[in-house]
Amino acid sequence: MNNADRELIATAAIHTLVAEAVKFQNDPEQFVPLHTASVNIVNFGGRRVSGIGALSKAMQAALASPLADVLTEIEIDDIHFVRDDVAIVACVKHVFDGREDARGNLPASSGRLTYVVVEKDGRWLIESAQTTPILSS
Known part of the structure; x- marks a missing residue:
């Protein structure tokens, strides 16, 4: 298989990974295994x-709180392969705050999300995620 074919297959797998992260955002049993053991995440609020x-603990706590009503959608802007098994994924995260009293609780309604994803044993996983709010002017 040539490099272009490998990249096409990897790109499709990364799109699936990101779609699953969105789909399972309120299901820790499905969401957590999408990440490496050493995952490092900085969320929308800077935590x-x-x-x-x-x-896993942070997800359980968030889902037991009103944060369970904050949902996101993610659009992939670009995938840049650093190596065959490492990619940087540039995204826009759209945040929908469904909490009853949500006024002013979030820094913005969208953010720039950057994933570092790695392929391990034929499966793409999230190694790192960083979201920076996009402040409206």
């Missing part, structure tokens, strides 16, 4: 979570 155990 850093390091490691898959911490991610």
Whole structure:
């Protein structure tokens, strides 16, 4: 298989990974395994979570709170392959705050999301995620 074919297959797998992250955003049993054991995430509010155990705990806490009513959609803008098994995925995250009293609780309604994804044992996983709010002018 040539490099262009590998990249096409990897690009499709990364699109599937991101779609699953959106689909399972309120299902820790499905969402957490989409990440590496050493995952490092900085969320929309600037909170850093390091490691898959911490991610699982943070998700459980968020879903037991009004944050369960904050949903997101993600659009992929670009995928840049650093190596055959590592890619940087530039996205826009759209945030929908369905909490009853949501006025002013989020810094913005959209953000720039950057994933670092890695292929391990033929499967693409999220190694890092960083979201920066897009402030309206």
